[in-house]
Amino acid sequence: MSGYFNHIDPIKFEGKDSDNPLAFKYYDANKKVMGKTMAEHLRMAVCYWHTFCWDGFDVFGGGTFDRPWHGNNNDQAAAEAKLDAAFDFFDRLGNDFWCFHDTDVMAAANTPREHVENFAAILDKIEAKMDSRDIKLLWGTANMFSHPRYMAGASTNPNPDVVAFCALQVQKAMEATHRLGGSGYVLWGGREGYDTILNTNVKQEMEQLGRFVTMAVEHKHKIGFKGDIWIEPKPHEPTKHQYDRDVATVYGFLKEYGLEKEVGVNIEPNHATLAGNSFEHEVEMANAFGIFGSIDFNRGDPQNGWDTDQFPNDLRENTMALYYILKGGGFKNGGANFDAKVRRQSRDAEDLFYAHIGGMDLLARALENAAGLIESEKLSGFVQDRYAGWDKGIGKDMMSGKLSLSEMADAALKSNLSPEPISGRQEHLENIVTLAVK
Numbered sequence: 001m002s003g004y005f006n007h008i009d010p011i012k013f014e015g016k017d018s019d020n021p022l023a024f025k026y027y028d029a030n031k032k033v034m035g036k037t038m039a040e041h042l043r044m045a046v047c048y049w050h051t052f053c054w055d056g057f058d059v060f061g062g063g064t065f066d067r068p069w070h071g072n073n074n075d076q077a078a079a080e081a082k083l084d085a086a087f088d089f090f091d092r093l094g095n096d097f098w099c100f101h102d103t104d105v106m107a108a109a110n111t112p113r114e115h116v117e118n119f120a121a122i123l124d125k126i127e128a129k130m131d132s133r134d135i136k137l138l139w140g141t142a143n144m145f146s147h148p149r150y151m152a153g154a155s156t157n158p159n160p161d162v163v164a165f166c167a168l169q170v171q172k173a174m175e176a177t178h179r180l181g182g183s184g185y186v187l188w189g190g191r192e193g194y195d196t197i198l199n200t201n202v203k204q205e206m207e208q209l210g211r212f213v214t215m216a217v218e219h220k221h222k223i224g225f226k227g228d229i230w231i232e233p234k235p236h237e238p239t240k241h242q243y244d245r246d247v248a249t250v251y252g253f254l255k256e257y258g259l260e261k262e263v264g265v266n267i268e269p270n271h272a273t274l275a276g277n278s279f280e281h282e283v284e285m286a287n288a289f290g291i292f293g294s295i296d297f298n299r300g301d302p303q304n305g306w307d308t309d310q311f312p313n314d315l316r317e318n319t320m321a322l323y324y325i326l327k328g329g330g331f332k333n334g335g336a337n338f339d340a341k342v343r344r345q346s347r348d349a350e351d352l353f354y355a356h357i358g359g360m361d362l363l364a365r366a367l368e369n370a371a372g373l374i375e376s377e378k379l380s381g382f383v384q385d386r387y388a389g390w391d392k393g394i395g396k397d398m399m400s401g402k403l404s405l406s407e408m409a410d411a412a413l414k415s416n417l418s419p420e421p422i423s424g425r426q427e428h429l430e431n432i433v434t435l436a437v438k
C-alpha cells in the first residue's frame with residue numbers, strides 16, 4: 001500500500017550526537033569492526049509477521065493498528081498491498097535482509113491446492129520486488145501453527161493427513177526460500193509438543209518429528225538448496241511442553257536422529273529465558289555443539305512469564321550475546337532477525353521505525369563492545385589459563401583416553417596432593433564486562 005510510510009525519509013546514519021529519532025546513531029553499515037563491516041557482521045533482518053501481518057490484537061482485545069493494507073479479505077489483492085507496504089518500509093529503513101512465513105505473504109488458502117496456487121502467485125511478485133533492489137532473504141519458513149488443522153500438532157499430529165499438509169508447506173516454503181536466494185530455512189515447532197500427556201504418545205510423536213526433519217533435510221539436498229536448516233528452540237507457548245525446549249535438548253534430538261551435522265539452531269532470547277536459560281548460555285551451548293546458526297533478536301519482560309517479543313534494548317545482555325557469537329566465529333549463513341513486535345499502543349508508522357532503529361543501533365553498540373572484549377583477550381585469556389592443566393600431564397593423558405579411572409586415581413595417590421581451591425574471579429570478570437558496555 002503506497003503512501004503509508006511517505007512521510008518517513010530514508011533512515012541515515014547521523015552519529016551519536018544527532019537528536020533525530022529517525023536516524024541511526026551507532027549503526028553505520030560500512031564501519032569496520034574486526035575487519036568486517038557492521039552490515040557484514042550483523043546481517044540484520046526485518047520479520048514480516050510482526051511488522052506487517054499483526055494488527056495489534058491480544059487475547060483480551062482486537063486489533064489496535066490501522067494499517068491500510070489490513071482489509072477484511074485475506075486475498076491476493078490484500079497480499080500484494082501488504083507486499084508493497086513491506087518493501088516500501090525496507091527501502092526506507094535500509095535493512096539488508098528480511099524473513100517470512102509462507103502464510104504471512106500469501107492469500108489465505110484452505111485446501112492443499114489453493115495453498116500451492118496462492119503461494120505461487122505471490123512468489124512471482126516477491127521475486128520481482130527483490131530483483132529490483134538490494135535486499136536479501138535471510139530465511140524462510142512455513143507457518144504450521146496458526147491454522148486450526150494444527151491444533152494437535154504439525155508433524156507430531158496424531159493424524160497423518162495433517163502431516164501430509166505439513167510436508168506440502170515445507171516443500172513449497174523451502175523451494176521458495178531456495179528460489180529467492182535465502183540463506184536459511186527455519187523449523188519452529190510451535191505445536192510440536194502437547195497440552196496434556198493423557199492424550200499423547202510422546203515416543204510416537206518424537207519419532208514423527210525425527211522422520212519429518214530428516215525428510216526436510218533430504219529435500220534440501222534433492223533441490224540443491226545450499227543454505228542451512230535451523231530448528232528454533234522454545235520450551236512452551238503455545239503448547240504446554242514443546243519438544244524443542246532449548247539448545248541442549250535440540251542437540252540431543254539431532255543426535256538421536258543422526259541430524260547433528262545437517263541441522264543447527266535459530267536462537268531466540270525470549271525463548272531462552274522462558275526455558276530458564278540466559279541468552280548467552282544458549283549461544284555458547286550452540287557453539288560447543290557446533291550447531292550455532294542464527295538469532296531471532298528480541299527480549300522478554302522479566303515480570304511476565306510469556307513470549308512478549310519486545311525489541312531488544314538491554315546493552316549488557318546483547319554485548320554478552322555478541323561476545324559469544326563473535327567468539328564462535330560470528331554469523332555465517334545466519335544473521336540478526338528482529339523477531340519482535342511494537343507494543344499494541346505503538347500504532348503509528350513512526351513506531352515501526354523507532355523500534356527497528358533502536359534495535360539496529362543497540363546491536364551496533366553491542367557488536368563494538370563485544371569486539372573490544374574479544375580484542376582485549378581479558379576474558380578469553382582468563383579462561384584459557386583456567387584450563388591450562390588439560391594441555392599437559394595427567395589432564396592431557398586422561399582426555400586422550402590414555403588413562404583408565406584407576407590410573408587417574410593412582411595419579412592422586414602418587415602425588416598425594418589435596419589440590420588448593422582457586423578463585424573463579426567472578427566479580428573481577430563481571431567488572432571487565434561492565435567497563436566494556438558503552
Ligand code: XUL
Pocket residue numbers: 101141186188232234268296307339
Ligand atoms: C514464535 C517464533 C516464530 C518463529 C518462526 O515464538 O519465534 O515467529 O521465529 O516461526
Ligand code: CO
Pocket residue numbers: 232268296339
Ligand atoms: Co522466532
